[in-house]
Amino acid sequence: MRDLPKIYKRYFTNVDFCIAVFVASVIFIVGVAVSFLAGLYATIRASNYVEDIVLSNVPVWSVDEAFVVGTFVLVGFVFIVLIARPHWIPFTLSSLGVFYAIRALFISLTHLGPFPDKVEVHDWGAAVQSFIGGNDMFFSGHTGAPFLLALIFWHTKPLRYVFLAWSVFFAIVVLLGHVHYSIDVMSAFFITFAIFHLCEHLFVTYRHLFHNGLPGLEL
Numbered sequence: 001m002r003d004l005p006k007i008y009k010r011y012f013t014n015v016d017f018c019i020a021v022f023v024a025s026v027i028f029i030v031g032v033a034v035s036f037l038a039g040l041y042a043t044i045r046a047s048n049y050v051e052d053i054v055l056s057n058v059p060v061w062s063v064d065e066a067f068v069v070g071t072f073v074l075v076g077f078v079f080i081v082l083i084a085r086p087h088w089i090p091f092t093l094s095s096l097g098v099f100y101a102i103r104a105l106f107i108s109l110t111h112l113g114p115f116p117d118k119v120e121v122h123d124w125g126a127a128v129q130s131f132i133g134g135n136d137m138f139f140s141g142h143t144g145a146p147f148l149l150a151l152i153f154w155h156t157k158p159l160r161y162v163f164l165a166w167s168v169f170f171a172i173v174v175l176l177g178h179v180h181y182s183i184d185v186m187s188a189f190f191i192t193f194a195i196f197h198l199c200e201h202l203f204v205t206y207r208h209l210f211h212n213g214l215p216g217l218e219l
Contacts, residue, residue, distance in 0.1 A: 004084070011086050014214060020206060021086075024093035031097030031104070038104035039136035045111040046135045052115065054175055054182040060117045063177040067119070067142070070173065074146060074166055081159065087213040091206035092152055095199040099148050100141070102195055107136040112181070119177035140180045142170040144188035144195075151196040155211075 011017050082089050114135050150163035171188075174180040200207055 008086060011214065017087075017090075017209075017214060020090040020209065021093075024090040024097070024206065027097035028093040028100075029097070031100035034104040035100035035107075035136075035141070038108045042107045042111050042137070043135040046113040047111050049113040049115050050181070052181045052183075055115050055178050058176065060119060060178045061176040062119060063173045063179075064119050066173050067170075067177060067179065070166075070170065071142065077162075078149065081153075087209050088153075091199070091203055091210040092149070094203050094206055095148060095152060095196065096145065098199050098202065099145065099192065099195050102191070103136075103139060103141055103144070106138050106191070110138060111135075112137050115178040115181070117178055119179060137180060138184050139188040139191050140171070140174055140184040141188075142174055143167055143180075143185050144192040146170060147189055147192045148196055151193065152210075 012021075078092075082092060112135075114137070144167075146163045146166035150160050150167060153159035153163060167189075171185045175182060175185060
């Protein structure tokens with residue numbers, strides 16, 4: 001890798017790139033915010049639980065530590081990846097923003113209650129409980145977000161396999177902890193696949209930047 005500080009100086013003195021990062025950041029922040037609010041709404045409005053062919057036949061496991069720590073490790077890893085390759089920032093953030101905004105719409109429509117023996121994350125604090133431990137069921141963000149990242153970084157094989165493994169890991173964790181219904185997990189892959197292709201059409205310029213960098217500033 002060439003000298004990263006010099007690359008950063010050249011990228012962040014480019015007006016078009018700075019605008020792209022700003023717009024993508026706004027999309028991401030808005031998406032996360034509406035997803036958080038939708039999760040609170042779904043938790044307040046939660047009704048009865050339903051039977052589930054997987055959860056009804058698999059005993060609950062205490063996976064709250066893997067659930068919470070795994071989330072923060074994923075966020076930290078993505079942060080490092082984007083810091084190392086700034087031209088990946090606009091498409092990645094804008095796609096994640098759209099992902100969370102669409103998920104907010106889904107979880108606002110139907111308000112199923114959690115499975116009775118769902119693992120709780122109370123010991124991790126109220127903020128964590130509200131943000132990643134609510135009753136925002138359909139569809140699973142913990143499964144979908146790393147799968148979206150795998151699709152985004154598909155042409156970078158090490159990252160593709162890391163994020164695919166992360167998605168499968170979270171799918172297993174939320175099912176063992178009875179945090180999500182099985183349909184929440186299974187549907188996440190199909191809905192996320194559609195979201196990715198939607199973002200490719202919405203953010204053509206950002207996708208081109210993702211693959212090629214700015215002219216003369218390729219990493």
